[in-house]
Amino acid sequence: MSTAAILALAMLLDAALGEPDWLWRRLPHPAVLMGRLIGWGDRRLNHGQARRAKGVALLLALMIGAALLGWALSLFGPLIEIILAAILLAQRSLVEHLRAVADGLRQSLPAGRRAVAMIVSRDTAAMPADAVARSAIESGAENLSDGIIAPAFWFLLGGLPGLLVYKIVNTADSMIGYRTPRYADFGWAAARMDDLLNLAPARLTALLIAIPGGVLHRWRDIKADAALHRSPNAGWPEAAMARAIGVALAGPRSYDGRVQQFPWVHGAGARVIGPLEIDAAITRLWQAWLVMWAIALVLACL
Template sequence: MQISLFPLLAFLSLAVEAAAGYPDRLYRAIGHPVTWIGALIAMLDRRLNRERDAPGARRAAGIAAVLALVAASGLAGLAVQLVCGGGLGLGMGLIAAALVAGTLLAQRSLHAHVAAVAEALERNGLAGGRRAVSHIVGRDPESLDEAAVARAAIESLAENFSDGVVAPAFWLAVAGLPGAAVYKAINTADSMIGHRTARHEAFGWASARLDDLVNLPAARLAALLIVTAAVFTPGASARGAWRATLRDARRHRSPNAGWPEAAMAGALGLALAGPRRYGGIRVEDALMNAGGRREATAGDIRRALALYRRADALFIAVLALLAVLVMPHG
């Protein structure tokens, strides 16, 4: 498959995943690529992350684990791409590759999980909202009031728009299926072992740093998409999104999450991020769009989802245009 076809592959994958998602029946039958990647990470963690080893040795083991993970996922992606591009013809090969690549994207599931928080708050109040938001964030749900539940859902929507949609599609457009597979493996490793806990402080260092690196371009692009989408979203402020991004994004404790979160906060007139609790530990963080409203509601979640849908559609349109511009002719 030619490199010039990668943007078209990314466009088709987004379109397929937006239309169909990943069928529950298929998940029950064979699992999901992310669960397969997760199983490999868990195995590497069990075998290489030995508590008796010194921190330096555990960091080296974590580097070796990430290299093995990158090699395995990249080779798997390349094998699928070669099969699709070599034996099925251009048209069918692209469709087959897009179906596979679509499993690495999370447009529909992200929307569904965040919308479920809004619905739970509206139907079942705080208790329902806490249960629903616990499926998408790692912070202590019992420490959240209704406004904090709504903010957590909106923050997750903004961050995962970058991590779960823009980033894998970006690397798919740049490096094909191997690039998207490697990105997904790195991002999954960060979510599993990239935490500053006693077990993973040293072993997960490499996965956390590499995840920061591969998400750099997507986080900035996601923020730009949110800012632009705010122009076309009733009740959203593109100017507020732009100002909050420029002022606050770099103040976030994460080098990447602050970009889409600040853009989302400014667009909706909310103040997101700030102090949070994980595992009983208070984590300090800067406010995104300080001075905005902290009392977020289920209605604000639905406003954020409307903005997300437009930003996602804009991203798909940009990839379609790019595909036309670079597609080989003749």
Template sequence: MPPDTTVVLALAAALIEAAFGYPPALYRAIGHPVTWMGALVGWLDRALNRETMDFSARRAAGVLALALLLGVTGLVAFAIQWALAVGAAGLIALAVVAASLPAQRSLDEHVRAVADALGQGLQEGRRAVSMIVGRNTAVLDEAGVSRAAIESLAENFADGVVAPVFWTAVLGLPGGALYKAANTADSMIGHRSPRHLAFGWAAARIDDLINLPASRLAAVWIVLAATVTPDASPRDALRAVFRDARRHRSPNAGWPEAAMAGALGLSLAGPRIYGDARVEDAFMGDGRRDANAADIARALRLYRAACVFQLGALAAVALALAAL
């Protein structure tokens, strides 16, 4: 599939997903591509990750598991693209399939739910934010809940929205699907638990690599969005990115988080508690820590503007390629 077509595919998929999301009825009926990928990752984990194996053997098994996951995903996605990408009607059908990969609408809904829940009390806010973060929410106060929601919004904008759209624009449906498969594997086995430290090594390294361009792009879209969002500062967003992004313990999450923090005048990240363990991390931004539900609403306005800038960039690239 030529580049002018893959960019149009990514643009159409992003527009469809923004407008309609992933229909709940369809999810109940057949699940979602991420759930199918997750089921395969879970099966490979159970089949190949044996506690009796030494570290090297478990790491090799993890490499094999990732290769199998990506091989199956790539073959299925290529077959779908080959079958559908014929004529305008086929491209529209392919865009509907590709619309299952980004998560603009669902991310907005989940983060907005945290702001709404905080209006009903701290316990409701903790419950809502526990749906989108992995940290120990029982110890969070209102400011902690609000910061967690905003941090999740920033990070997931990069890996849940920008990255699948970017890889679809570059490599078509197989690119977007392969990205989602690798990202799903990282979320399931790419952490430093005793079971997955070795087995998830490959998934974690690949995820870091394939998120490099999207995390930087996400920061760009947030900085640009701050130019048109009331009570947001593009200058402070840019300053926070250059000063703080590389100090984050993740090679990618710091970019959108720093941009979001600077734009909103907040201080995000920093020390956090996962389970019973305290994770030390650098602060993103140098603003106030006392975030609240109103700041979540501000972050969502910034996020929506950033999504629009991404769509505009895709449209501009598509027009430029068509003119060649």
């Protein structure tokens, strides 16, 4: 069975089942195991001198280990690859988290804040309703890239080894890839490698949103808005989503009690938004997923 066929089946399995709570209450999720391994490396190595070199060594060890594990697991056949790839994709889970925010806002503002706090790191306690909706939509767009399109992209190119290498790098970046005194040096390699591995998938994600969203003709505007983002990659799916549903994203937000001024993405879009716009974003997420699935299916047939 081809890699593309395995991916197409894995995407369907993930879309149908998502993250079964009964299973992950009993077993540690692979992402949790990756996190534990990275946390162990952080505790053991992130001190003293030569922290950048230690961070590079840790990342290389993690990537080599992930590639070897992926190769070994792939020897067990397509069924194992389908199941593992489905576990490491997150389309249904992503949609469920966004739907929880929309449903929460329909119930009450505090319920919306509690739901969005599950998926973003910014301060949520005093968020107005439009900021709650914006946060959810931004998270959905960025996680479409990180959690579905990029893993699928690297699975197509490198099979299970490619997928596991991407996931370990992405997990490392989320844990140690911060520009803080503790991680500026130690997490440098993880952050830069994550940027590199997401370079093509982030732009592909923007295309997958823009094509069914009917805004491909605004690609220059999407590109310009993406350049405003502090990340070289995250701005692409966010800018495409903003135009595809006609809203303004980004703008001021608060972290650790301090308001930070970020430029608006598609500033001419609607700023007073709520659950209906989250619903629209969920539709775009499924449309982008469908286009990616169709690409995998076509490649499988070829």
